[in-house]
Amino acid sequence: MWSTLIMTLPTQPNAVRLRIWRNLKALGCAALRDGAYLLPEEHAGLLAPIAAEVREHGGTAMLLTLTAPDNMQRQEIEALFDRTEAFSQWRDTASTLQAELAQLTETEARRRLRNVADALQALHRIDYYPGAAAAQADSDMASLRQALDACFSRGEPAALPAHGIRRLDTAQFQNQRWATRARPWVDRLACAWLIRRFVDPGARFVWLADPASPPADVQGFDFDGARFTHVGALVTFEVLIASFGLETDPRLQRLARAVHYLDTGGMPVPEAAGLEAVLAGLREVHADDDALAQAAAQVFDALYAVPTTLPSSQAPLTSAAT
Template sequence: MWALLLTTLPTQPNAVRLRVWRALKAAGCASLRDGAYLLPETHAATLDAVAAEVSAHGGSAHVLLLAPRNDSQRDAVLRLFDRSEAYAAWGEAALSLQAQLATVADAGETALRRSWQQLAEALASLQRTDHYPGTAAAQAQQSLARLHQAIDARCSRGEPGAAQAQALPRLDRADFQARRWATRARPWADRLASAWLIRRFIDPQARWIWLPDDGRPLRTPRGAVGFDYDGARFSHVGPWVTFEVLARQFGLDGDPALQRLAQLVHGLDTGGLPLPETAGLAAVLGGLRQLHTDDDALVLAAAAVFDALLAAPASRPA
């Protein structure tokens, strides 16, 4: 069953016509013909809002329910929602980024990650208008994940694998005070955010040990606490990145602002649907990595960014 909008737009003002067209496009409407637009019945409220605006400006609009009489009609309507061409165009952009990986120098890491983020946002936008996702959608998501892994393999060779999902025990912060914390050198999103979380909420006197990120197995120095590498005390577990694991184990995961930060970090580190701040955070962190060759200075500079995100109104419930 579908919601059907039958409308005749007002001739004036043009701004109303443009707003209506943009709203229909953003909603992923299928078009039966000029003035007849479809959405799944569950999105009828979207068409109700469009109809109200059209009527308020002198046009005519009616939202009805449409049911197919047979499978042939149903298939014909579903074909109107097909997004194969859009996924194909997205795939061409993904292949272009894949080709860049073979030619871009190490100094181009920021550009690579920015390009990947743009791809992720484009895919998320496409998925919002794909009301009947199929094979093309699944393949695009897999391609995006593979690209993320390829960029990590090129720019951050020691990225840890995820341990099998398991219950994470609560830990007492008192047992982790004034410790040395070891992680891979040249930290990116998850390590930068984890270092901030450690010093801000867990161990204010934390000191850092930077391990060479040369692709060889890492060993935790005696007496240190390792994070975000294979074999570390704290690293990826199941669907969670290191930041999320630390937050859960030290009882910080109930804070809505930290939950939003966790979403940002997760998206930058392993992929996923981006938040509005994701691209900006990626650009800022990438710029800081270019400015600061000393990792202690980099962590300090990034901490100011995470402090600001934590305090931002968007991170706090109204």
């Protein structure tokens, strides 16, 4: 259920009208229509002072309780509270900071980190129905903290990250056989590229028709029971990045956001639609999984080569998601 404020604002003074609008926005109210605002019922008390101020200045205000008659309408109402766009805007700020760390003093970098962290907490406070975007933002925040520590606190003992992924030495993973499910899609194709380019240049891939029975002598990725697979909000590509200490590479982080979005949803990114379309086309062209992975690797190579910051006139073009 939801607490509903239905109001008519006073015509004057303008300062009061502006303050009421700002307060509604700060609370993260959903707009059902003009003059009708919602909060989850457990937060009903937050609307009472606003209703009182409206009445005090000559407006009208009623506080009612709204109930959805079925699951479809409940989902429609919850969608009014969607914060994906706000999390995306927050991530832009976090990504900018991560890209600029090398040019900043430690004092300035940590000041900006506090601002980014405070902004995320403020967003969480009004994210009444957390979803994939919220979990992804927390993961991005953890990566940003690690990047800052790697830049300014080299050699300092570090606690195990919140995701609990143990750091591994690439030297122990050379010339291995790596196994994943056959007919790979975005996450698995990205993993295959990452493994061969950053972890094990001599990697050989085994494409499993039945991942429930993988060979004993392989490094498994992106299937149930594999050594490398989803951990919390992280997709397998992100888990490999964390496992082999690649989190400070901003170009990999940009790719990871596209892979994450295409694999599990969350915050959209400009590259995602184009990447999805190209990989879908390659899947149609190549029936052989080795050939598919090799062709996809060229796509990931090209995306990785794009600078992390582009002038707006050179920003990647996007198409409608498929």
